[in-house]
Amino acid sequence: MTTKETSMPNGLTREGLRAGVSRRNFNKLLATMGVSTAAASLPGRFAYAAEQVYLYIMGGYADKALFKEYAEKNGGNPTVALWADEEEALLKLRSGLASDVNFCGSYSVDRWRDAGVIQPIDPARLTHWNELFSGVQKVPDMERDGKLWWVPVGFGTTSIVYRTDLVDFKEESWSLLWDERYAGRLAMYDNTADGVAAAALYASVNPYTMDDAAIAKVKAAMLKQKPLLRMYTTDSTVLSQAMASGEIVAASAANDVYAQLKAQGVPVGYMLAPKEGILTWAMGLTISKDAKRLDQAYDLINSMMSKDSGMFWTSKIGYPHANEQAYASLSDEELMAVGLPRDVFSLLAKGVFESRMANEDRVAKMFEEVKASL
């Protein structure tokens, strides 16, 4: 009896002690690991993140260099989410992505406005507007009902990139991408704005006014092309790699692919005057309908339209920026390095400018059908 009585509390105390010690140790451990300090700083960091504007932009464009002016004013960089495909971006915005500023092509603005995801932009709050090329101050679709819905940031061309050592052709033409001599070594843009538009040019159809008959004609051209293709892609990195290795010898691409390959010393050419016409486009920014940080949204737009951003955009990303002063302050050598002429604006003026397609739903469906066909 006595032994039991003494041993029982003894054991209990020992157990209790062990538990107590371990808990104390645990707290000490937490303290030494700095968890408590980290936990204390958490609310602060969340608050900080909430203050910054939320930018929804295409992958490859979200560089800090474009946010310099914004960061100076707001003490931090924007929160950035990336999209890879404009239709996917629209889908996410429609299902409630809480972004403030969105990047898109001018050809998409109308559609985005119809979907009710963007709000008009106040031109009076755009501090760098007068520095822009006059030609991009007014492009199709950016204004509607007397209001401005989109502002330009950059523009560029879509044409045919080819390996000068692996293909030959008589005249510059989109038909190179239908040339059976290069079956299995061609690639096409995986979107309607560039891919279907290029096929329409090849089929001698105006890409922006297609009716059912024209859509059928373009579909036939794309079905004819499909067996010759190695891939449909919008990924310029995948395309550059495939072209550098010779896996692909010709592809529809924007001039950044050309610039990337040229920089690597790959023998490539870029058709500046395909006989059916070169595609030109402008990319820019919109403000979400329910933007919570409107002031910062304008700060960000101004920052991305600024001369500093423009110099970075043009010389590093490889597309001409909308800011004419930025373009003017780059040297000929810097422009040559990314394959841009001094009078870049004549390019935009000569080409077929990408705008909203008629019957866009049917066009999109047609393209999906082509890709799904056997």
Add this chain to the structure above:
Amino acid sequence: MKPIPIIRDWLRGYALIAPAILFAAVFLCVPLLLTVALSFWTQNGFSLDMSPTLKNYTTFIDYQGSPIYLTLLWRSLLISAIATLGVLLLAYPAAYFIAFGVKKRKYIWIILITIPFWTSYLLRIFSWKIILGYNGVINSSLMQLHIIDKPLEFILYNPTAVTVTLAHAWAAYAILPIYVSLEKIDRSLLEASIDLGDSPAGRLWRIVLPLSMPGTIAAALFVFIPTVGDYVTPNLVGGPSGIMIGNIIQSLLGKGNDAPMAAAAAICTMLSVAFVATGPVLLARLLRKHR
């Protein structure tokens, strides 16, 4: 002493599974019913026309005179079936080895099997791109050995590449259930068959294979069901000719902007997968009855 209140067994049973049922009802049944409802509606620009119609289903069977959806569904079932077969052929020997060949520290082998799963699925697909690529591992080794003088183009961006990638990516899902069912086999049965003079092949055929059937069938279903609807793999290694029904559903929801058609396609896919998958399940039940 207070009498312990008697809770009826069935009530206690339901109380225990209530959270699971609630979860399934909210996150499985409701979305499924919504998908079914959606499939009878029509997309109208950015809005939905809710008057019920069978149009989406007739489109699935016959799209402007061509059975494009059915063909893709068939291709997806075929790719998944071949991939599943490949997985089983690869997984069975591995599981057999761990169950019967490894005597000590089996857990190390199990962990080794799961190691590829510590990296993301996307990374595994990308590594297959590197292996099968134009100047990838296979092509450059064959060129270095002077077996070929220019890279083989048919090994990437086609249905074969999708099948190969799927077969590798899902192997661990098959090894584990097969291993468990092999591990459970009563070793005295094997000893008895040896004593009675059965050959090793006969032993495998008469004892091991039938007794491990439940695990093998489970493995086949684990691989077959999710791969039919896969769209990431065909997107990355399938090229223009390797797309599957999952890609169509995804593009209908995204670029195609036709959610009701996507819902109809998803339901048809679900039904056909269920149809194909119940075959093995019925087979397993039949085998269990025979034992």
